[in-house]
Amino acid sequence: MATNPVENVSKTPLTLLGLGAMGAALAEAWLAAGHPLTVWNRTAARAEGLAARGAAVAATVAEAVAANRLVVVCLLDDDSVQEALDGVDLTGKDLVNLVTSTPGKARARAAWAERRGARYLDGGIMAVPPMIGVPAAGAYVFYSGSAELFEEHEGVLAAPADTRYVGADAGFAALHDVALLSGMYGMFAGIAHAFALIRGESVAPSELAPLLGGWLAAMSGSVAKTAQQLESGDYALDVVSNLAMQVAGKGTLLGTAEEQGVSAELLLPYFRLMERRLEIGGGEEDLTGVVDLLRR
Incomplete structure (x- = not known):
């Protein structure tokens, strides 16, 4: 039977730097789980x-870092990390850095931390603050x-x-984070275009919403098929x-976008890539070949 790491862990003390919306949510969760917590925030x-709920409040970053071996950083950006920890x-x-960054910056920050005698872990939070500390919400890092x-x-x-x-490779958390976010924004682009098409018509957005959501869920199966085709090298597999x-x-x-008075600017870049792939002989393939066109 698998063990639950949260239930079986001793109440390890830790320090948290940064109490923005996400940092505050993290702090609340650690306190609720019984972990002694030291916090620092510029304001x-x-x-x-948090102090009223038992957190120790440090006056300086140096004081906060000195308080515990485990130090979690949840500041604005990589520059903020550099500024806050300079000379500490x-x-x-x-050092666990939960600041959203690029893979390259994460690798550089890992090397920086190691030069200063610290072990380093980079994190990419796949959640918004209200999901933190709520197991059923599906948040993970x-x-x-x-x-x-x-x-x-x-x-x-x-x-x-969840973890x-x-x-x-210290850059992999950021890489996974940004890969998922990129897919999300691509989906948002399609959703925006779909709703734009019905504006001005007697189709309520609330009427389209469940149909659109269901369709996108059904099409999500293409993610696994794309991965299979990329790994096999056979882009015509199960087309x-x-x-x-x-x-x-x-x-x-x-043509429908034109008739509805809707800009096609969200669709055209992808269609152009499809055309380029067709021009080099990918007509019998799935859409997977577009991935190779994006590589520079």
């Missing part, structure tokens, strides 16, 4: 409510970097949200509607 007033002794510390650090502190880190360790057919059908989508 000290934001810590008052990190020797022997376990990607982690990458020191496997030893992750294994030692997994239970503590799992208190606010997904994605490798020793249902090939690239040539889909390029031929794009005129209907563009």
Whole structure:
């Protein structure tokens, strides 16, 4: 029977730097789970409510870092991390950086932390603040970097949200984070275009919404098929509607947008990539070949 790391962990003390919306949610979750918590925030007033619930409030970053071996950072950006920790002794510390960054910046920050005597773990939070500390919400955090650090502190880190360790390369958490967010924004673009088409018509958005949501859920199966085709190298594997057919059908989508007075600017870049792939002989393939066109 699998064990729950949250239930089986001792109440490890930790420090949290940053009490914005996400940082405050993390702090609440750690306190609720019984972990002794030291907090620091540039605007000290934001810590008052946490202090009333038992958090220790440090006057300076150095004081906060000195209080515990495990130090979690949830500041605005990578520059904020640099500024906050500049000159602070990190020797022997376990530094967990939950600041959204790029893979390259995460790798550079890991090397920076190691030079200063700290173990390093980078994190990418796949949640919004109201999901933190609510197991049923499905929140989780990607982690990458020191496997030893992750294994030692997994239970503590799992208190606010589930954990997904994605490798020793410190840039992988950010890479996974941004990959998922990129897919999300692509979906948002399609949703925006779909709703724009019905504006001005006697079709209520609330009428279209369940149909659109259901359709997108059904089409999500293409994610696994794309992965299978990429790994096999066979882009014609299990094709249902090939690239040539889909390029031929794009005129209907563009014509409808024109009739409805809707800009096609969200669709055109993808259609152009489809056309380019067709031109080099990918007509019998799925849409997977577009992935290779995006590589520079």
